[in-house]
Amino acid sequence: MSNSPVRAQAKGAERVSAEGNSAVGERGVSKRVKAANRKPAGSGEPGKSVAPAEGAKAVKAAKAARKPSRGSTASKPAQPAAPAAPTKTAKTAKTAKTAKTAKTAKTAKPAKPESRLAMVRRARRINRELAEVFPYAHPELDFRSPFELLVATVLSAQTTDLRVNQTTPALFAKYPTPEDLAAAVPEEVEELIRPTGFFRAKTKSIMGLAAALRDDFGGEVPGRLEDLVKLPGVGRKTAFVVLGNAFGVPGITVDTHFMRLVRRWRWTESEDPVKIEAEVATIFPKSEWTMLSHRVIFHGRRICHARKPACGACPITHLCPSYGEGETDPEKARKLLKYEMGGFPGQRLDPPPGYPGRPAPPLGASGG
Numbered sequence: 418m419s420n421s422p423v424r425a426q427a428k429g430a431e432r433v434s435a436e437g438n439s440a441v442g443e444r445g446v447s448k449r450v451k452a453a454n455r456k457p458a459g460s461g462e463p464g465k466s467v468a469p470a471e472g473a474k475a476v477k478a479a480k481a482a483r484k485p486s487r488g489s490t491a492s493k494p495a496q497p498a499a500p501a502a503p504t505k506t507a508k509t510a511k512t513a514k515t516a517k518t519a520k521t522a523k524t525a526k527p528a529k530p531e532s533r534l535a536m537v538r539r540a541r542r543i544n545r546e547l548a549e550v551f552p553y554a555h556p557e558l559d560f561r562s563p564f565e566l567l568v569a570t571v572l573s574a575q576t577t578d579l580r581v582n583q584t585t586p587a588l589f590a591k592y593p594t595p596e597d598l599a600a601a602v603p604e605e606v607e608e609l610i611r612p613t614g615f616f617r618a619k620t621k622s623i624m625g626l627a628a629a630l631r632d633d634f635g636g637e638v639p640g641r642l643e644d645l646v647k648l649p650g651v652g653r654k655t656a657f658v659v660l661g662n663a664f665g666v667p668g669i670t671v672d673t674h675f676m677r678l679v680r681r682w683r684w685t686e687s688e689d690p691v692k693i694e695a696e697v698a699t700i701f702p703k704s705e706w707t708m709l710s711h712r713v714i715f716h717g718r719r720i721c722h723a724r725k726p727a728c729g730a731c732p733i734t735h736l737c738p739s740y741g742e743g744e745t746d747p748e749k750a751r752k753l754l755k756y757e758m759g760g761f762p763g764q765r766l767d768p769p770p771g772y773p774g775r776p777a778p779p780l781g782a783s784g785g
Contacts, residue, residue: 567651574684584609598627622650684697757773
């Protein structure tokens with residue numbers, strides 16, 4: 418019995434020793450002491466003990482730093498950052514560029530072909546506006562009778578009306594009637610009309626038509642197209658000049674100026690005078706044919722020239738599909754204007770009343 422207290426004391430010591438051994442590491446230091454003495458992240462001096470709450474927080478923070486984010490792996494390479502969404506300014510610029518490109522494409526789209534109705538309306542408007550520009554339009558050959566107009570028109574081929582007007586006074590003074598001209602000496606007629614060019618062929622024509630008038634029409638110029646075109650040197654153009662201006666019969670005079678302008682205005686694509694005459698005749702009422710011819714020819718001689726059209730001084734550019742073929746600078750274009758439009762004498766020595774320009778000088782005079 419005396420050994421019982423000693424034995425119990427020994428057992429208590431062994432229990433304490435066993436508990437102590439379970440908390441001691443390999444080097445004889447208690448793990449709890451190590452944990453207490455371990456320096457947490459962000460702590461002060463080493464070896465200093467940290468409050469349990471602060472130590473727990475440090476451990477938790479360290480674990481969170483080492484732990485990869487959910488859904489990712491340590492071996493997975495970092496993905497490049499996604500490009501930032503375009504700013505409002507860039508988006509607006511892109512939209513504006515797209516709109517500009519669309520607008521350019523729309524502008525570059527070829528225009529629809531002009532309809533027949535639109536062309537007719539445009540052609541008639543050109544005629545009306547030319548009537549305002551040239552209210553004094555007239556035949557630019559001097560004449561006092563149908564015979565003189567017929568002869569002068571034949572002589573005007575391949576030359577200017579001005580040159581014819583400067584030549585015919587002497588011719589008609591010597592041969593005033595068809596009978597006189599038909600009986601003339603060819604060499605004398607040739608000498609008188611030499612300034613008009615092609616004087617031998619023209620002498621044959623005017624003497625031949627004079628003889629036909631004398632023999633077939635009683636010395637009078639006929640007033641029908643079918644009779645006029647039978648005369649030597651007389652074609653449809655010459656016949657319409659005579660019919661329209663000596664007899665008041667409407668006709669379209671298709672000369673070089675007329676042909677050039679109606680093609681530039683796209684009233685026709687034909688190059689044949691007879692076809693051009695027929696096509697233009699369907700655009701305008703018959704009552705307009707004669708004056709239309711004068712207006713178009715006036716415009717062609719003064720503004721819409723063959724080689725250098727004065728586009729910059731043209732009053733109908735808004736109606737002309739060929740604008741830009743000539744000089745578009747207004748100052749340079751004004752220098753291209755001819756006759757009264759440019760401040761120069763006209764083609765007639767004896768112009769009709771109301772003509773705003775100066776009369777042409779006679780042959781041989783200064784300025785002729």
